[in-house]
Amino acid sequence: MDLKNKAIVITGATAGIGFQTALDAAHAGAFVIGVGRNPQRCEEARQKISTLSPDATVIFLTANLASQKQIHSLAEQIQQTLADHHLNALDVLVNNAGMYMGKKIFTEDGIETTFAVNHLAPFLLTHLLLPLLSKSSSGRVITVSSDSHYRTSFIPEKAKNPGLFFGLMAYKVSKLSNILFSYEFNRLHADASVHAFAVDPGLVNTDIGMKETGRLASLVWRSRKNLGVSPEVPSKTILFLAGEPAVSKSTDIYWHLCKPKQPSQNATNPALAKRLWKESCKLTGLSLPEGY
Numbered sequence: 001m002d003l004k005n006k007a008i009v010i011t012g013a014t015a016g017i018g019f020q021t022a023l024d025a026a027h028a029g030a031f032v033i034g035v036g037r038n039p040q041r042c043e044e045a046r047q048k049i050s051t052l053s054p055d056a057t058v059i060f061l062t063a064n065l066a067s068q069k070q071i072h073s074l075a076e077q078i079q080q081t082l083a084d085h086h087l088n089a090l091d092v093l094v095n096n097a098g099m100y101m102g103k104k105i106f107t108e109d110g111i112e113t114t115f116a117v118n119h120l121a122p123f124l125l126t127h128l129l130l131p132l133l134s135k136s137s138s139g140r141v142i143t144v145s146s147d148s149h150y151r152t153s154f155i156p157e158k159a160k161n162p163g164l165f166f167g168l169m170a171y172k173v174s175k176l177s178n179i180l181f182s183y184e185f186n187r188l189h190a191d192a193s194v195h196a197f198a199v200d201p202g203l204v205n206t207d208i209g210m211k212e213t214g215r216l217a218s219l220v221w222r223s224r225k226n227l228g229v230s231p232e233v234p235s236k237t238i239l240f241l242a243g244e245p246a247v248s249k250s251t252d253i254y255w256h257l258c259k260p261k262q263p264s265q266n267a268t269n270p271a272l273a274k275r276l277w278k279e280s281c282k283l284t285g286l287s288l289p290e291g292y
C-alpha cells in the first residue's frame with residue numbers, strides 16, 4: 001500500500017474515524033485535505049496532525065455538508081487547493097462525515113438531515129469531484145457505511161421526508177444508501193479508472209452518539225461506545241482501500257478489517273440502487289446518466 005504523495009480528501013476529519021484517518025494518511029506521506037463543519041475544530045485538528053506528523057502537508061477546509069450550496073463551494077475550494085499545490089488530480093475521496101439525529105430536522109434544502117448529510121452529501125461531493133478523481137491513475141471513492149444497514153428497507157422517494165421519524169431508522173437507511181451508492185457507482189463507471197468501496201468500521205469508540213442525538217440515545221451511546229475499537233482500526237481498512245493496488249479491479253463493495261464482507265441483499269439490489277440514484281439526482285440537481 002503506497003499513499004506517498006497521493007492527494008486524499010477526508011470529510012469529517014475533525015473527530016473520530018475521520019481525524020484518525022487524516023492523521024494516518026499524513027504519516028504515510030499523503031497530501032491530506034481534511035473537511036470539517038466548524039472552523040475552530042478544523043484548526044485544532046490541523047494543528048494536532050501537524051504536531052504529530054511535522055513533515056505532513058495537511059490543509060483543512062470548512063463546509064457544513066448539510067448544505068448543498070456549501071458542498072458546491074467546497075468542491076471548488078478543493079480544486080483550487082490542489083491547483084495551488086500543482087496537483088491536477090485527486091486520488092482518493094473518503095466520504096466519512098456522518099451523524100445521528102434524534103429529531104426530524106430539515107436542512108436549508110428541505111431534506112431530512114440524516115439523509116442529507118450521510119447520503120446526499122457523499123453523492124453530490126463525489127460527482128463534483130469526479131473530473132479530478134478521473135485524472136488519477138487509480139481514483140478511489142471510499143464511503144464509511146455501517147452494519148446498521150442490515151435488516152433495512154426503504155422507499156427512496158420518501159427518504160427526503162419520512163412520514164414517521166425514528167433516528168435509528170433514518171441512520172440505517174442512510175448507511176444502506178452508502179452501499180447502494182457504491183454499488184451503482186461501480187456499475188455506471190465500470191470502464192473508468194475510479195472505483196468505489198463502502199466500509200464497515202465496526203463499533204468504534206467515538207462521540208458520534210453524543211452530538212445531535214437527544215438525551216436518551218446519548219446516555220445509551222456513552223456506555224456502548226466503550227465496547228468499541230479505537231478509530232485506528234477502521235482507519236487501517238480505509239487507507240488499505242485507498243492505496244492497495246490489488247483492489248482496483250475488485251468487485252467486492254463492502255469491506256471490514258481489510259477484507260471483503262457480504263452486505264445485505266438490499267444493498268446490492270439493482271432496482272433499489274437505480275431508484276435511489278434517480279431520487280438522489282433529483283434532490284441534488286444532477287443530471288441522470290444518459291438513457292437511465
Ligand SMILES: NC(=O)c1ccc[n+]([C@@H]2O[C@H](COP(=O)([O-])OP(=O)(O)OC[C@H]3O[C@@H](n4cnc5c(N)ncnc54)[C@H](OP(=O)(O)O)[C@@H]3O)[C@@H](O)[C@H]2O)c1
Binds near residue numbers: 041209211
Ligand atoms: N462510531 C461508530 O461506532 C460507527 C459505526 C459505524 C459507522 N460509523 C460511521 O463512521 C463515520 C464517522 O463517524 P465517527 O464515529 O467517527 O463520528 P464522529 O466522531 O462524530 O465524527 C464525525 C465527523 O463528521 C463531522 N460531521 C458531522 N456532521 C457534519 C456536517 N453536517 N458537515 C460536516 N461535517 C460533519 C463531525 O464534525 P464535528 O467534529 O464538528 O462533530 C466529525 O468530524 C460516520 O459516517 C458514521 O456513520 C461509525
